Amino acid sequence: MCAGHWTVVAMNAGGSRGVDVRALPWVAGGLIAVGLLFPAGGVVLIAIPASHASRTREPPLSTGSRT
Structure with missing residues (x-):
């Protein structure tokens, strides 16, 4: 897995607003x-x-000992 801090950015291709x-x-x-299903599954x-x-x-x- 890639460690570190990640950020998702959504922007227009030209950098304009909106x-x-x-x-x-x-x-x-x-x-x-x-997040709700995994703990519920764990409880089960x-x-x-x-x-x-x-x-x-x-x-x-x-039934007694066998001899």
Whole structure:
């Protein structure tokens, strides 16, 4: 990955004013959705095994020793 500080710049080719960037709401919405889904997925991946592990299980019945 490329380390460092990055900046995104949107400008007209001639440098004039009046730039209209319509992609930003979609990008922001996507980042928010991913930011909410990953932690929710992590909670599910932790909660399901934890709930299965916390259930008490009875030891198997002993049928005596085999000789």
